[in-house]
Amino acid sequence: MTRSAEPRVLQFCHGYDGPFLDCARQYASLFKGTGYRVTTVFLTGTADAEVATQCASDEVLFMEYSSKDIRGLKFGAIRALREIVRSRGIRFIIAHRFKPTWIACLATKIPVIGVSHAYGDYQRFSRRVFAKAFRRRLTLLAVSNAVRDELRAKLPDWPHECIETLYNRVDVEALRSQQLTRYAAREQLRLPQEAWILGNVGRLHPDKDQSTLLKGFAKALPHFTQDALLVIIGSGRLEGELKEEARELGIAHQVLFIGQIPNARLYFQAFDAFALSSDHEPFGMVLLEAMVAEVPLIATGCGGAREIVEGVGVLFPLGDGQALAEGLVSLAQLDKRQRHACSAAMAERLETLFSDEAACKRFWSLPQVIRLKQSAA
Numbered sequence: 001m002t003r004s005a006e007p008r009v010l011q012f013c014h015g016y017d018g019p020f021l022d023c024a025r026q027y028a029s030l031f032k033g034t035g036y037r038v039t040t041v042f043l044t045g046t047a048d049a050e051v052a053t054q055c056a057s058d059e060v061l062f063m064e065y066s067s068k069d070i071r072g073l074k075f076g077a078i079r080a081l082r083e084i085v086r087s088r089g090i091r092f093i094i095a096h097r098f099k100p101t102w103i104a105c106l107a108t109k110i111p112v113i114g115v116s117h118a119y120g121d122y123q124r125f126s127r128r129v130f131a132k133a134f135r136r137r138l139t140l141l142a143v144s145n146a147v148r149d150e151l152r153a154k155l156p157d158w159p160h161e162c163i164e165t166l167y168n169r170v171d172v173e174a175l176r177s178q179q180l181t182r183y184a185a186r187e188q189l190r191l192p193q194e195a196w197i198l199g200n201v202g203r204l205h206p207d208k209d210q211s212t213l214l215k216g217f218a219k220a221l222p223h224f225t226q227d228a229l230l231v232i233i234g235s236g237r238l239e240g241e242l243k244e245e246a247r248e249l250g251i252a253h254q255v256l257f258i259g260q261i262p263n264a265r266l267y268f269q270a271f272d273a274f275a276l277s278s279d280h281e282p283f284g285m286v287l288l289e290a291m292v293a294e295v296p297l298i299a300t301g302c303g304g305a306r307e308i309v310e311g312v313g314v315l316f317p318l319g320d321g322q323a324l325a326e327g328l329v330s331l332a333q334l335d336k337r338q339r340h341a342c343s344a345a346m347a348e349r350l351e352t353l354f355s356d357e358a359a360c361k362r363f364w365s366l367p368q369v370i371r372l373k374q375s376a377a
Contacts (some may be wrong), residue, residue, distance in 0.1 A: 010098040028056040081107040127291040144304030185270035199271030204236030213277040216251040216324030268293035294343040
C-alpha cells in the first residue's frame with residue numbers, strides 16, 4: 001500500500017457517552033495545524049451528526065456496534081477497522097480504553113497509542129500478556145500520574161517512557177463563554193440567591209463517597225455565618241440511602257438532591273465552593289469545570305484529584321468527615337481578596353497543565369510520539 005501524501009491518524013473511541021465525546025475532541029485538537037488529518041471512529045453508538053460536529057475531526061465514522069455485538073473476539077470490528085486503516089493510509093492509531101486498544105493492535109501492524117482513562121485496565125493477567133505481546137508498537141498514556149503509576153506497577157518490564165501521562169483538559173474559553181452567570185444558574189436550578197452553596201456533581205455511587213460529604217457538611221453547618229446548602233447533582237443507586245443519611249444527620253432540609261442534569265458543567269457558577277469526596281478518582285473532570293467557573297475547591301487527597309487541586313484548593317484525607325468540615329469552614333470564610341487569589345491560582349493551573357495548548361505541547365514532546373512523527377515523515 002502506498003502511503004497518503006497527507007499524513008493521517010486514526011482516533012478509535014469505544015463510544016461517545018458521558019465525557020468521552022469531549023475526549024475525542026481533546027485528542028483530535030492535538031493535530032490542529034500539524035498537517036495531519038484526523039479520522040475518528042466510534043466503536044459503539046448510532047451515527048449522530050451532532051456528535052460528528054463536536055469531534056474536531058476531518059472525518060467521523062460510526063461502526064454502530066452494540067455492547068453485546070463486541071463481546072468475545074470481535075472479528076467484525078477487527079475486519080472493519082483493518083479496512084478503514086488500509087483505505088486511508090493511516091500512520092498510527094490513538095485508542096481510548098482497553099477494548100479499542102485491543103482491537104487496534106489485532107487489526108493492524110502500525111503503532112498504537114492506548115489511552116487509559118481509569119484504574120484497572122491491565123489488572124487481569126490476560127491483558128498483561130496482551131500488552132507484552134504488542135509492546136514493540138504499543139505506547140500507553142494515562143489521564144493522571146496516579147493512573148500512570150498503576151500501569152507502570154502492573155507492567156514493570158516496560159520502559160517508563162512507554163507509559164506516560166497526558167492529562168485530560170478543557171477548552172477554557174469555550175466553556176467559560178457557555179457557563180451561566182451565578183444569578184442565572186441559581187435561577188435555573190431554583191436555588192436561593194443569598195445562600196452559601198456547596199456543590200457536588202457525580203454519580204450517587206460508593207466510589208464517589210457522598211456519605212462522607214454529608215457527614216462533613218453536617219459538622220461544618222454550626223460554624224457557617226449564613227444559611228448554607230449542599231447541592232448534589234447526579235443520580236445513582238445510593239440516592240435513597242443518602243437521603244436517609246441526610247435525615248439521620250438532621251440536615252435533610254439543607255441538602256438538595258437535584259438529580260441528573262444535562263450539561264451540568266454549565267451551572268457551576270451557582271456554587272460558592274465545590275467538593276469532590278471520591279475514592280481514588282482517576283482524574284476528576286468536574287474539578288476543571290469548577291476551576292473554569294472560579295469556584296474554590298475541596299477534594300480528597302488521593303488519586304488524580306490531588307494532582308489537580310494541590311496548591312490551588314483544599315485537600316482532606318479520604319473518608320475524614322472532620323477534616324472535610326474544617327476545610328469547608330475555611331472556604332466559607334474566604335474574603336474577597338482571598339477568593340481573587342484563589343481564582344488567579346486556578347487560572348494559572350488550567351493554563352499550564354489542563355488546557356488544550358498545554359496538552360498539545362506535552363503530547364508532541366513525548367519521546368514515543370517524536371519517534372512516531374519521525375517514522376511517518
